[in-house]
Amino acid sequence: MSDMKRSIIITGGAGFIGSHVVRLFVNKYPEYRIINLDKLTYAGNLANLKDIEDKPNYRFVKMDICDFEAVYKLMQEEKVDGIIHLAAESHVDRSIKDPFTFAQTNVMGTLSMLQAAKTYWESLPEKYEGKRFYHISTDEVYGALEMTEPEGIEPPFSTKASSGKHHLAYGTKFFTEDLKYQPHSPYSAAKASSDHFVRAYHDTYGMPTIVTNCSNNYGPYQFPEKLIPLFINNIRHRRPLPVYGKGENVRDWLYVEDHARAIDLIFHEGSIGETYNIGGFNEWKNIDIIKVLINTVDRLLGRPEGVDMDLITYVTDRAGHDLRYAIDSSKLQRELGWEPSLQFEEGIEKTVRWYLDNQDWMDNVTSGDYQKYYDDMYKGR
Numbered sequence: 311m312s313d314m315k316r317s318i319i320i321t322g323g324a325g326f327i328g329s330h331v332v333r334l335f336v337n338k339y340p341e342y343r344i345i346n347l348d349k350l351t352y353a354g355n356l357a358n359l360k361d362i363e364d365k366p367n368y369r370f371v372k373m374d375i376c377d378f379e380a381v382y383k384l385m386q387e388e389k390v391d392g393i394i395h396l397a398a399e400s401h402v403d404r405s406i407k408d409p410f411t412f413a414q415t416n417v418m419g420t421l422s423m424l425q426a427a428k429t430y431w432e433s434l435p436e437k438y439e440g441k442r443f444y445h446i447s448t449d450e451v452y453g454a455l456e457m458t459e460p461e462g463i464e465p466p467f468s469t470k471a472s473s474g475k476h477h478l479a480y481g482t483k484f485f486t487e488d489l490k491y492q493p494h495s496p497y498s499a500a501k502a503s504s505d506h507f508v509r510a511y512h513d514t515y516g517m518p519t520i521v522t523n524c525s526n527n528y529g530p531y532q533f534p535e536k537l538i539p540l541f542i543n544n545i546r547h548r549r550p551l552p553v554y555g556k557g558e559n560v561r562d563w564l565y566v567e568d569h570a571r572a573i574d575l576i577f578h579e580g581s582i583g584e585t586y587n588i589g590g591f592n593e594w595k596n597i598d599i600i601k602v603l604i605n606t607v608d609r610l611l612g613r614p615e616g617v618d619m620d621l622i623t624y625v626t627d628r629a630g631h632d633l634r635y636a637i638d639s640s641k642l643q644r645e646l647g648w649e650p651s652l653q654f655e656e657g658i659e660k661t662v663r664w665y666l667d668n669q670d671w672m673d674n675v676t677s678g679d680y681q682k683y684y685d686d687m688y689k690g691r
């Protein structure tokens with residue numbers, strides 16, 4: 311399929327994961343037309359895509375996914391045959407404060423994208439043939455797993471991501487594709503609802519959909535409200551590190567470029583109507599990651615390693631804080647041959663270096679200046 315000309319809308323392309331997906335597709339497929347549809351909320355930043363913004367196969371469109379008419383017209387105008395849908399509100403803490411925005415964007419926005427694609431594709435003589443609606447979701451829809459082995463056990467699987475010094479699983483159960491959805495936060499509840507709508511469009515209208523559920527991503531260009539970039543920046547500036555609860559919660563971490571590679575593979579070779587879980591079999595307790603971050607930032611800044619451990623500040627736990635996420639991605643490995651390419655320690659080193667080397671990017675997003683710049687630029691369009 312990759313030798314065909316394609317016209318693909320990537321929603322949320324100015325965000326963290328979306329910008330890596332847009333960059334990969336624009337560079338790897340010069341014969342494709344890649345349309346980045348993004349509303350540029352606080353989390354969307356076109357500076358994430360400076361290196362590819364002048365490429366002839368790339369177009370940015372500032373648009374709200376909830377604006378059905380505008381999205382439908384864009385699909386017609388660009389003769390879109392593929393959609394990779396990432397746009398969403400993505401931060402659990404924000405969803406606890408403002409659940410309505412999450413329902414609006416993640417549920418109604420996804421429905422608007424589905425209905426626009428349905429209306430456009432059903433108007434064509436070939437209808438759904440050669441089309442793809444690929445919805446990007448999260449492992450958080452499955453709820454939380456128990457920690458049956460608090461000290462950690464040898465994991466039943468391993469991948470490149472998990473084959474470093476730290477090599478533990480914190481329970482015997484993993485998220486598999488057939489598991490019941492049990493979301494706990496307003497964020498995961500809204501994502502779960504959007505996943506159900508995508509499957510409903512497949513089952514009811516025959517829309518060629520694919521859903522993937524991925525574990526926590528880390529890497530360059532992540533908005534510094536999320537654990538890893540927030541803490542790297544705080545350690546640099548010797549600000550307190552607010553650890554929720556006891557720091558015992560477990561997440562399964564994947565380098566963002568490995569997620570983007572999985573999206574590329576699944577978009578082209580995944581089976582219609584299927585769900586694939588994406589993860590690295592790479593579980594870490596928050597507190598252990600935080601210690602790695604402190605040691606790495608200290609070392610790279612020429613400070614004595616570990617001198618900043620006293621920044622760790624235990625604070626009130628997040629409401630409804632899910633204890634453990636752990637993805638079983640063996641279906642994706644078995645059926646499509648995907649594997650993470652980076653060991654966690656390598657990925658963290660690359661990530662810390664990137665944030666330390668790109669302090670301008672960090673200052674820009676934390677001051678909100680980039681938003682004012684682009685608001686002025688797109689005023690009246």
Ligand code: NAD
Binds near residue numbers: 523
């Ligand atoms: P992000 O918050 O960094 O970026 C979201 C992007 O969506 C931003 O560019 C924002 O401007 C855009 N957006 C928000 N509302 C919009 C709207 N109404 N119309 C158009 N654009 C809008 O998010 P992220 O971390 O890159 O996550 C991207 C997707 O991947 C989300 O669907 C998320 O649920 C999923 N996901 C994220 C992770 C993770 O660890 N970050 C893990 C698994 C799945």
Ligand code: TYD
Binds near residue numbers: 538540
């Ligand atoms: P986060 O990056 O918000 O991702 P998610 O909630 O989607 O997993 O948080 C990762 C983990 O780090 C999660 O268990 C909550 C915890 N955390 C803190 O302890 N302190 C913080 O300031 C933040 C943002 C997160």
